[in-house]
Amino acid sequence: MFEQSQIQEFKEAFGCIDQDRDGVIKKQDLKETYGQLGKLNVKDEELDEMLNEGKGPINFTVFLTLFGEKLNGTDPEDTILAAFKLFDPNGTGFVNKEEFRRLLMNQADKFTAEEADQAFALAPIDPTGNIDYKSLCYTITHGDEKEES
Numbered sequence: 386m387f388e389q390s391q392i393q394e395f396k397e398a399f400g401c402i403d404q405d406r407d408g409v410i411k412k413q414d415l416k417e418t419y420g421q422l423g424k425l426n427v428k429d430e431e432l433d434e435m436l437n438e439g440k441g442p443i444n445f446t447v448f449l450t451l452f453g454e455k456l457n458g459t460d461p462e463d464t465i466l467a468a469f470k471l472f473d474p475n476g477t478g479f480v481n482k483e484e485f486r487r488l489l490m491n492q493a494d495k496f497t498a499e500e501a502d503q504a505f506a507l508a509p510i511d512p513t514g515n516i517d518y519k520s521l522c523y524t525i526t527h528g529d530e531k532e533e534s
Contacts, residue, residue: 387453399448410443412436462526469518479515482508 387395402410404417412432419427439447472480472488482505489496489504496504507524509517 387449392449395449395452396445399445408444410436410439410448462522465522465525466519469522473518478517478519479511480518482510482514482516485516 399410400406402414402418404414405411412429415432415435416427419425436443438451441447443451469480470476472485486501486505489501490498505516507521509520509524511517
């Protein structure tokens, strides 16, 4: 499922999250990790939801399995492109960031302002405020080249 180098990266990530180094990620580990990242007001329900995805104690094997399921669950690039094309009736390959932000915050799952900002963090945005969604789709499905170097 993963290459050896990927497994090593996951092992390092697991070690960063497993704050008390007992080999199992627990709620307190997640709280401390979020705190180190500057997010101090994480709801217990949110943490419980994360932990419940493991259907038991989250040791490294479970952690790796969860990531495998999540990574393999990414929609194919053409599916994501088709979704963006709905917002690009002229077929330019771009969608307006502010208009798309408004849609994200007012439709379906309704993103918060912070979630919308996170969604745009990797988005290639031109000087006129348009998102190059073809490049964004590639990044979503293949990873960010800047992160890998």
